[in-house]
Amino acid sequence: MTAPYAFKLALQSLRKDKWINLLSMLTIFAGLFIISLSYLVFYNVEAATRNLPEKFSLVVYLEDNLPREKIDDVIASVKTRREVGSVTYISKEEAFRELKATLKNSQYVLEGIDDNPLPDSIEVKLRKEAMGSESVRKLAEAAKKIRGVSEVDYGEKFLSTLHDIKNGMRIVGIILAAILSTGIVFVCYSTVKILFYRRNDEIETFKLLGATKGFIRAPFLIEGAAIGTSGGITSLVALYLLQHLVIFRMAVAVPVFRTLLFPADFFLSLPLIGMFLGISGAAIALGRLKY
Amino acid sequence: MMEPAGPMIHFQNVSKEYENLTALHDITFSVGRGEMVFLTGPSGSGKTTLLKLIYLAELPDHGSITISGWDTTTLREASIPFIRRNIGVVFQDFRLLDNRNVFENVSLALRIRGVGEREVKSRVADALKTVNLRHKADSYPRRLSGGEQQRVVIARAIVAEPTVLLADEPTGNLDPDTAEGVLRTFKDIHAKGTTILVATHNRDLYRNSGKRVLRLDAGSLLGGEVC
Numbered sequence: 001m002t003a004p005y006a007f008k009l010a011l012q013s014l015r016k017d018k019w020i021n022l023l024s025m026l027t028i029f030a031g032l033f034i035i036s037l038s039y040l041v042f043y044n045v046e047a048a049t050r051n052l053p054e055k056f057s058l059v060v061y062l063e064d065n066l067p068r069e070k071i072d073d074v075i076a077s078v079k080t081r082r083e084v085g086s087v088t089y090i091s092k093e094e095a096f097r098e099l100k101a102t103l104k105n106s107q108y109v110l111e112g113i114d115d116n117p118l119p120d121s122i123e124v125k126l127r128k129e130a131m132g133s134e135s136v137r138k139l140a141e142a143a144k145k146i147r148g149v150s151e152v153d154y155g156e157k158f159l160s161t162l163h164d165i166k167n168g169m170r171i172v173g174i175i176l177a178a179i180l181s182t183g184i185v186f187v188c189y190s191t192v193k194i195l196f197y198r199r200n201d202e203i204e205t206f207k208l209l210g211a212t213k214g215f216i217r218a219p220f221l222i223e224g225a226a227i228g229t230s231g232g233i234t235s236l237v238a239l240y241l242l243q244h245l246v247i248f249r250m251a252v253a254v255p256v257f258r259t260l261l262f263p264a265d266f267f268l269s270l271p272l273i274g275m276f277l278g279i280s281g282a283a284i285a286l287g288r289l290k291y
Numbered sequence: 292m293m294e295p296a297g298p299m300i301h302f303q304n305v306s307k308e309y310e311n312l313t314a315l316h317d318i319t320f321s322v323g324r325g326e327m328v329f330l331t332g333p334s335g336s337g338k339t340t341l342l343k344l345i346y347l348a349e350l351p352d353h354g355s356i357t358i359s360g361w362d363t364t365t366l367r368e369a370s371i372p373f374i375r376r377n378i379g380v381v382f383q384d385f386r387l388l389d390n391r392n393v394f395e396n397v398s399l400a401l402r403i404r405g406v407g408e409r410e411v412k413s414r415v416a417d418a419l420k421t422v423n424l425r426h427k428a429d430s431y432p433r434r435l436s437g438g439e440q441q442r443v444v445i446a447r448a449i450v451a452e453p454t455v456l457l458a459d460e461p462t463g464n465l466d467p468d469t470a471e472g473v474l475r476t477f478k479d480i481h482a483k484g485t486t487i488l489v490a491t492h493n494r495d496l497y498r499n500s501g502k503r504v505l506r507l508d509a510g511s512l513l514g515g516e517v518c
């Protein structure tokens with residue numbers, strides 16, 4: 001068949017049944033919008049927390065009354081590790097002073113404590129390249145084995161909670177996307193089914209004149225693709241506008257929103273995903289044409 | 292699809308039943324290549340059913356049908372469109388598409404074959420000229436008289452120059468003069484080698500035609516004498 005004629009038929013049908021087509025396009029738009037919005041949220045959470053371990057320093061607590069040379073040994077062996085950026089020694093006196101300063105309005109907490117209960121410690125900062133909760137954990141384990149070290153603290157609870165939250169978000173997102181994608185395919189399926197039945201007479205005539213399955217199918221597949229793609233494009237536009245609205249309107253009140261990121265691959269992936277889902281729905285609806 | 296030898300259409304002991312009604316009973320006949328044959332019989336005798344078996348809109352319950360040597364009962368589904376492209380049909384119920392004008396309706400027979408736009412234009416114009424409807428190219432079927440609609444259907448059936456032309460009551464809505472014109476058209480096409488089978492009540496069409504006339508009565512073939 002001539003490809004332009006299939007497009008012409010598809011266009012005719014899009015125009016003739018514009019309300020059905022518009023309605024399913026809007027449904028696809030809504031579905032893709034929700035999917036991409038949740039992805040956008042996840043994407044931003046991911047971006048905002050990617051470098052979070054950087055802000056955490058490892059605190060290595062030393063055994064009590066370690067002589068100065070031993071302390072230097074510990075510092076030296078920590079420094080040999082590649083991921084370590086800077087190392088700062090904090091003596092127990094310094095730590096106690098800092099504690100007192102922090103608690104200056106509630107000194108009573110320290111009442112009766114004359115002996116300094118705090119240990120000597122060294123604060124270890126990681127280099128940017130070595131960031132990540134995994135490398136922090138490895139470093140902490142290695143530090144614990146150094147002689148003279150009593151304990152290592154690195155905010156593992158927080159990092160692993162964050163990790164769990166992100167994992168949870170990812171799973172919920174995948175489930176949501178799967179459900180909504182199925183919904184979109186179903187919408188395209190029923191739309192094409194309806195259009196197919198509405199044009200049953202015409203299709204019957206086409207067949208009797210000698211039209212192949214391909215000739216009959218092609219316009220519906222094109223139509224499904226068009227509906228899906230336009231649903232994808234509208235959701236992309238809506239998401240983009242929403243993001244700008246949030247940045248310009250809300251960033252004044254909530255500065256966090258100023259750094260809201262928009263994944264560049266949305267510009268291609270949203271229309272393509274829409275098209276793919278549209279064609280899938282149409283293909284399922286056409287199934288096996290009978291002669 | 293054309294094999295050189297044998298008849299164009301051959302029915303061998305064909306029967307067709309609708310639910311509990313026998314529409315055709317043990318039909319055996321042939322139409323030779325390039326032959327023009329008439330099919331007649333009272334209303335409900337099975338003429339349309341017989342034509343439908345040829346263009347594969349129905350399948351026989353018994354017997355076999357061969358079109359140009361191809362056994363239609365063992366045909367692969369995918370080859371049906373290609374068999375149909377060799378058969379032009381003037382449907383008794385017209386089957387015109389109301390949402391398309393005359394030009395578009397006639398052009399469909401070419402579009403499904405993938406004929407290019409320029410060729411479509413000239414061939415449709417020729418076909419419409421043959422049935423004297425060039426001036427109605429932009430009209431919609433509902434705005435045409437019954438006879439005009441019938442001629443659009445004829446134009447659509449001949450526009451792709453099929454090997455076989457099946458015409459089901461092609462003059463049912465036409466005055467004698469216009470009917471005469473249609474018959475002349477068929478004879479011209481026949482002269483170019485097209486095999487033609489015309490189902491009709493109209494005695495004027497086949498009287499003194501020198502063609503074979505097959506007679507159906509209540510689904511049975513009464514024989515085929517030359518008129």
Ligand SMILES: Nc1ncnc2c1ncn2[C@@H]1O[C@H](COP(=O)(O)OP(=O)(O)OP(=O)(O)O)[C@@H](O)[C@H]1O
Nearest residue numbers: 309310312314333334335336337338339340341383
């Ligand atoms: N799809 C169908 N389902 C059930 N019965 C049918 C069907 N089509 C035709 N029939 C019956 O089969 C018989 C033959 O019908 P057919 O249309 O072949 O007759 P015909 O000779 O073409 O009649 P006419 O001259 O009125 O067009 C009739 O009794 C008709 O009622």
Ligand SMILES: [Mg+2]
Nearest residue numbers: 338339383459
């Ligand atoms: Mg009939």
